[in-house]
Amino acid sequence: MTITALVSFEDAEWQLNDDVIQPDRIAKLIDRASGIVLANVDDNYPDDWAIADTSPIEYDVPQVVQQVTLSMISELNQNRENPDVMSSTMIRMLQPWRTPTMSSSPEAE
Secondary structure, three states: OOOOOOOHHHHHHHHHHOOOHHHHHHHHHHHHHHHHHHOOOOHHHHHEEEOOOOOOOOOOOOOHHHHHHHHHHHHHOOOOOOOOOOHHHHHHHHHHHHOOOOOOOOHOO
């Protein structure tokens, strides 16, 4: 089993602070934002966040990763024209969980 939601429904609902948004839309925003964030972290980290001996598997997602996901939820909700673009700030916040690449190393610049 892999993690699909990096934040709870309640946290996303609080972040959006909008009583008019339908629950199914919030669920879709959580799914899309979590997918975008997970695409920007190393593949090993979701498994590293798993809490041992829990069934079904529970995850202890770092607060910074949750905050980036909540920010992405807000961005997806507000900016529907260019929805899948993470800000450079969000990417920097995820840096501890990203695999270094040639293009991001100081020597490559």
